[in-house]
Amino acid sequence: MEKTHLYKLILGIILIAVGILSVVLLEVLFDNDMLIPIVLINIGLIIFAATVFRHFRRRDLPDRDERTKKLAAYGITYSWLLTLVVIVVLSWVQYFGLAELTANGVLGILLFFMIISSNVFRWYFMRKGDIE
Secondary structure (H helix, E strand, O other), X not given: OOHHHHHHHHHHXXXXXXXXXXXXXXXXXXXXXXXXHHHHHHHHHHHHHHXXXXXXXXXXXXXXXXXXXXXXXXXXXXXXXXHHHHXXXXXXXXXXOOOOOOHHHHHHHHHHXXXXXXXXXXXXXXXXXXXX
């Protein structure tokens, strides 16, 4: 393992630990806002996950070539179109009163849906081979 990967893993673990410790201390000692611990834990998880992903990805394939750029663009395009369908479905859910949706809830749903669907489409197109 490269030193930079090791240092990033350690940094991610430290940020997660500090975030968890601050949750405990803020909850026990003070009745304070939990924004700082949430941010620390999220940043630590992102650094840790990105480092692990970069370390364990396949090294025999090129990072970027014309084919992978094309497939990624198609995956994001399909994800965007499917997200428009989800927006319409959520508006109908709100219109008919099937669920009480808040702005934060809708934005969270759309964010996670776009991330997951773009990765699923990209994976599908990579397995399929080519787009035509």
